[in-house]
Amino acid sequence: MSVSRTHLSRTFLSRAALAGTVAASSVLLLSGTAFAHVSVQPQGEAAKGGYATVNVKVPNERDNASTVKVEVSFPTDHPLASVMPQPVPGWKVEVTKAKLAKPLEMHGKKINEAVAKVTWTADGSKIGPGQFQQFPLSLGQLPEDTDKLVLKAIQTYDNNEVVRWIEEPKEGAAEPESPAPVLKLSAATGDHHGGGAAPAADDDKDAHGKDEHAKNGAHEDGGHDEAAASSSTDTAARVLGVVGILVGLAGVAFGVLAGRRRQA
Known part of the structure; x- marks a missing residue:
């Protein structure tokens, strides 16, 4: 009986270990599939109608090759007149523009061309195995008639392998094998500046004025507090003085009465 129980315990433990290994492998595979792709953050x-700064995040998916080129294309149905890349050390950047069939209206001016693609090419640097690189962009003016922008990307490795991140994810459907980066747009704001714009000079002046007002108010409040504290101190001193006088008088009276009793 004891042998049978021991055998069953060993069998159970072996199967549990195998199941755990399979589960862990599945988690790793699924996490790699879900997260190891080009994205825009x-x-x-x-915000819709505003400006924004975004990072194109490019992870390296290969163990035996490095990423040497990244191309990001911008949608033609919602064109962007301004796409400015921030320099990245070790990478050359090229901005390609295209003529618009329908001109854009921006700040009272007509824009006849928009950015079609931005290309980063390794120039002394690479994205090696187990690494990622971020490529910052300033975008604007963002469209107001859509909730998202799909930015299709192409990733090239130094072994000439090309991965096309161009499949548009569908809401409610499983994630495609090579999903395109998607920039989700939030509701429009009143100032139309979004996260990528600096505050206006008038705003700075207003803020400076508020700061000065706050400082002056703080000084005034401090003066009131000091005056109140001084008044309280004077009042306490006066009360203690009166109490001291009363105690002194009581002592004198007690001494006089004691003297009279002795004489009697």
Whole structure:
């Protein structure tokens, strides 16, 4: 009986270990599939009608090759007149523009061309195995008639392998094998600046004025507090003085009465 129980325990433990290994492997595979792809991430807010700063995040998926080129294409149905890349050490960047069939209206001016693609090419640097690189962009003016922008990307490795991240994810459906980066847009704000714009000079002046007002108010409040504290101190001193006088008088009276009793 004891042998049978021991055998059953060992069998159970072996199967449990095998199941755990399979589960762990599945988690790793699924996590790699879900997260190891090119994505676009806003820094702050990406509001409709405003401007935003975003990072194109490019992970290296290969163990035996490095990424040497990244191309990001912008949608033609919602064109962007302004796409400015931030320099990345070790990478050359090229901005390609295209003529618009329908001109854009921006700040009272007509824009006849928009950015079609931005290309980063390794120039002394690479994205090696187990690494990722971020490529910052300033975008604007963001469209007001859509909730998202699909930015199709192409990733090239130094072994000439090309991965096309161009499949548009569908809401409610499983994630495609090579999903395109998607920038989700938030509701429009009143100032139309979004997360990528600096405050206006008037705002700075207003803020400076508020600061000065706050400082003056703090000084005034401090003066009131000091005056109140001084008044309280004077009042306490006066009360203690009166109490001291009363105690002194009581002592004198007690001494006089004691003297009279002795004489009697």
